[in-house]
Amino acid sequence: MVILSFLFCTAALQIQEAHAQQSRVSGRVTTADSDEPLAGVSIKLEGSDVGTVTDAEGKYTLGVSRLDGWLIASFVGFKTERIALGGRAQINFRLESTSEALDQVVVVGYGTQRRRDITGSIAEVSSEELQNQPLVSIDQLLQGKAAGVQISNSSGAPGGRVNIRIRGASSVNAGNEPLFVIDGIPVYNDSKDPGGTSYGTFTPTNAMASLNPEDIESVAILKDASATAIYGSRGNNGVVLITTKRGRGEQVQVDYSGYYGSQRLIRKLDLMNGREHATFLNDWAAEGNMPIPFPDPDAIGEGTDWQDEVFRVAPMQNHQLSLSSGGGKTRYFVSGNYLSQDGIALNSSLDRYSFRINADNQINEKITFSQSIAYNRTINQAVPTNSAGSDNIRSVADKVFATSPTIPVFDENGEYVTDWYGGGKTESPIASLLTIKNRLTGDNLLGNLSLSYKILEGLTFKTLWGVNLISRSNEEYYPRETTYIGGILGGLGVLSERRFTNVLNENTLHYSTDFSDVHQLDVLGGFTWQTEEIKSTTTQPSGFPHDRFGVDNIGSASGVPDVSSSVNEWGLASFIGRANYAYRNKILATVTLRADGSTKFGRGNKWGYFPSMALAYRISEEQFMKAQNIVSDLKIRASYGVTGNQEIGNYQSLARLITSNIYIIDGQLVSGASQTSLANRELRWERAAQWDLGLDVSLFDNALNVVFDYYNKRTNDLLFEVNLPAYSGYSTALYNTGNLNNKGFEVGVGGDLNFGALGWNLNVNYSRNNSEMVSLGRSASTSLFIGYPPGVIRGYIYDGVFNTQQEIDAQSVQQGVKPGDARYRDTNGDGQLDADDLVILGSPIPDYIFGFNNRFTYKGVSLGVFLQGEIGRKEMHGMSITNPATGGSNKLRSLMNRWTPQNPDSDIPRANVSNWMGSSTYNLVDGSYVKIRNIQLGYDIPGRFIGQSRKLHVYASGQNLFTFTRDYPGYDPDGGRHYPTARTIIFGVNLGL
Structure with missing residues (x-):
């Protein structure tokens, strides 16, 4: 059987x-x-x-x-x-x-160019690198992905500001942010937000957080003068070209992508518990000859962990639905997106709604009509991310640090505890965070319409009209019952609005032709103009009878409201020209010229001219290179050019007035005006001259690509605030003076390597930039030093503590000290400690930055690992948690090893130290870090399980998983000082029908 x-x-x-x-x-x-x-x-x-x-x-x-x-x-x-x-x-x-990779087009200013014909320094980031990552804004896409691009976070709050530097900071007083060009419309990542109260309560958000990253097709970063000179007066800090998705494929394609995840604090600081802080406060009081506040510290026990109370596990979700087609004469891409991100701090969040329509219509053989229109709405519930007003307003982290763990969250009556020993300007961090209203709402319409007309074979005329309409409103209220600033003023509120109307028109002629397959010529010429009007209004009421309605009923406020409004305008007219020439695909040349006329500068200096030239030699086209099969493409290139910077604000060249003065004439109050600045008709552009040497190598049938660049950029005619003599009646004025130099090198390695069924996509970049003030000119700055980069840290050298009275008696430099006090070095040897002993301690600019991005694929499984880091940067970590001189705020647990009579060998000063200096090597920390930015694991579901669907991809992704530092005492050296960055874990799906 x-x-x-x-x-x-x-x-x-x-x-x-x-x-x-x-x-x-x-x-x-x-x-x-x-x-x-x-x-x-x-x-x-x-x-x-x-x-x-x-x-x-x-x-x-x-x-x-x-x-x-x-x-x-x-x-x-x-x-x-x-x-x-x-x-x-x-x-x-x-x-x-694979050789077509060199023939693919790259977006450059006002057009495209074959990758193989590029003569400037341009880095690309594709939409493939956007996949399966919880990206809220475009800056997160760029971080660590391109050589020479440094991105630092101002805070970890939802929609928090970022700083972007391409090849270092090119200015001191003017803007350093690159120009963003989104589907042809130039915009800046400066704050578009209306201001907060006059007490410094508002922290601006990231303007780029309103752009939906999932709509982005590619990003091109223009770095050298040859690439950026086409943007003239706005190309000094680099240019980021963003191209959004358009219709593709013969059939209609429907795509959904979504993820859900959670965020949590990356690391908790090792702070004192209740018992330890009570012991510290006892020592602090004893050193100040005050009564001992805690006779029995052990009775307090662990106390309250304010980090656990203020920070939470926060959800995050994102959903995108798109419809696209490239068949027929009309191509289109339509998308809708919703993002919801709660912050890890109480009462912080970001919601974004996005909608986009991109379309291209081939009307006939000669005429093509295109449009790109996007609407975004953001709602940001913010909490303070910077302290202001002499600590009348405290950031999220400072609320945690300033609150003693010796006190509970609630008292015996169930009320929030708002006062404790040694605490100044106290408030309950929980009550204040939960009751502060800081709601920022933004609406952004960004779009363009363009018409292309093919006049002759190879000759095309294009006209483009674009608008960027931005409306931002801010509602803030600081309750009288739960916040320190609100308690002083009887409730403090603000209602402010800011509206931007930006209009762009571009008209270009483009001619391209070949001569006997030997000479190729591509010429672009045109005229553009752009104008912007900014209107702002602010009302700041105070003195509310109660907190019930806040700014929803400002008529009830009894205080005299601070009311203001303003309007600003600027305009830019430009002529552009560029010629690309190629001889047998071997000798390449690019010549660019832009003339800009700006309303921001003085009479006679409104026009600036920005030329550039680049040459490239493709060695791989030589006959002796044809016999080998290792080097697929080899090109050397060199460029030189001049770019400008006009980001100084409006009306700086004019004598400006204020109209808020009140005079008494004949017993009557009369409004008047007074002049606040001198006119400077000589005010002109900052101009940067830059040369670049580059090498492009493709190996093994273009499977591996290497790019190397060395550059030197000098910014002349820096826009500086210069001190004026007192008899002038003014303190400072803006002048062109001084020089700043940036030089360095960049290396990028990328490729697609296949080992049977195993695929490896590799992208590695490394860059080093040296910034140096060459001249200060007429500036009398006390924070800038010739031979050093801007922003260097200056302070005293900390030499430990005076452990015994014998050590004090053996020296004469520091007088009036006692055992346990701080000891500082007499660097100039004159026998006294004064300002002449201040020395340069370090620079916040890293020695080098790098990114290491990998994606492995094997039989439907994909694994991505992305590392990024900055090495060699210093910062002054002068926060209360490291300061033994202050009493009420909590401290790092390491201060338990401070000097005491029982612990005389410590190198940490005693509690209530009398000669504390915050700017010293005691607080100087190494801000170097290496982050595992992202790890993602994905799987393509086999076809038998997905029916007629094109694709179904599921994945898990982790962001900011691990940060490696050299004993950094704060939350995160990458911008998490006042609002920590979060570790994020998400699960997502991509479905194509």
């Missing part, structure tokens, strides 16, 4: 297998560019040994067990393609040559 059963099962399996082999899948493989058949292409069923090769006509037939799974087509010199069977018996492949 057993034998019969075995024979029966064996026969059944053989019949089933034979039946399965009857399933056939067939198709044809051609080249992507010319549809030529490809013979000898390997066709395999993923995860099996089933495979075949194409015949002379590019055709294949493959027997499979079932019509599901994935087919893989691979051929030397072409990119591997992978297509889901999805029940289909006919699968065609169109393979893209």
